[in-house]
Amino acid sequence: MYISISPQKLGDHYGSSAKDFISYLEKENSGKSLDQKTYFFNHQEHQITDKEVVKKIDANTAKLGKKIPKYYSVTLNPSQRELRHIKENPEKLKLLTRKIMEDYARCFNREIDGRPVSVSDIIYFAKIEHTRFYSEKDLQVRENMPYLKRIAKLKHDLVKIQKGELQESMSKANALIRKEINNAPHKLNGSLIDVGVQKPGPQSHIHIIVSRKDATNRYSLSPGSKYKNSTTMLNGKKVHRGFNRDLFYKKAELQFDKLFAYNRNYVESYTARKTLQKNPATYYRHMMGLPLTERKLAFKLMQQAGLIPKVANISPAQANRLLKIFKRAADLAIKSSSIQY
Secondary structure (H helix, E strand, O other), rough: OEEEEHHHHOOOOOOOOOHHHHHHHHHHHHOOOOOOOOOEEOOOOOOOOOHHHHHHHHHOOOOOOOOOOOEEEEEEEEEHHHHHHOOOOHHHHHHHHHHHHHHHHEOOOEOOOEEEHHHHOOOEEEEEEEOOOOOOOHHHHHHHHHHHHHHHHHHEEEEEOOOOOOOOHHHHHHHHHHHHHHHOOOOOOEEOOOOOOOOOOOOOEEEEEEEEOOOOOOOEOOOOOOOEEEEEEEEEEEEOOOOHHHHHHHHHHHHHHHHHOOOOOOOOHHHHHHHHHHOHHHHHHHOOOOHHHHHHHHHHHHHHHHOOOOOOOHHHHHHHHHHHHHHHHHHHHHOOOOOOO
């Protein structure tokens, strides 16, 4: 599971309303009838309209200036393997979201009226989306790009040929286009994968908008704070501050595993991804120490992620040679969120 936390988008200053962001989250409802639409939900309610979300988020921004975000966006991205495990059941995704948001509250190093922050102090609204589209960040698009650029030029030349502006053979140009398409590494149903193409397989994910202010509109709760667990003096009083992101990410995985009896492979874990970014050799050694069946699954998942070439049966000797290959690809794949375990 890949999780991201980001503040309200910054232009010249932070906007006073969540309207634009909520409108973006309504994109899958476009053109659908009322009974086909999906709604927002929170810890207690199931069918919350976009207008209600905007109203409640916008009303909870006391004493937040233009240079302070009014809300944060949390995105929960279960992997395709995780989604298949729960059969992409929306009710299970809602249950998971609610459990994760309980942990979100617990990961604040803050107190409200002398007690730890709880989910009842958090104002949040979540929505499940079921489709994703390739972007310029995806490995498949990046590797296809040289071919796509050459094809675009060849098609431009075809137009010139048709207009008589270029004295070339149309059949030759078309043959070159077919050659580029055949040589391109990533295709979907015979067509090249490009920006805007819908991704195949289960793609459900959850968008969550969380108010920066607590439910009383008195306290600021920022998951973006650079202070994990620290204290500071405010008006002569010692005040706790910070949000532990590492703990939050780990707890989210544990919630999924516990709720749905999921056997997480090492390479699927947040700890492994972090190790891969910082010390690929340690990551590899840990993986090679896994039991044989777990190791085979680990390599299969890495192949699906594009970290190593696809090999039918990987021996330890082959694995050693592949280490150098996946080291080069690892950082790019993770930074682009292209890992789809």
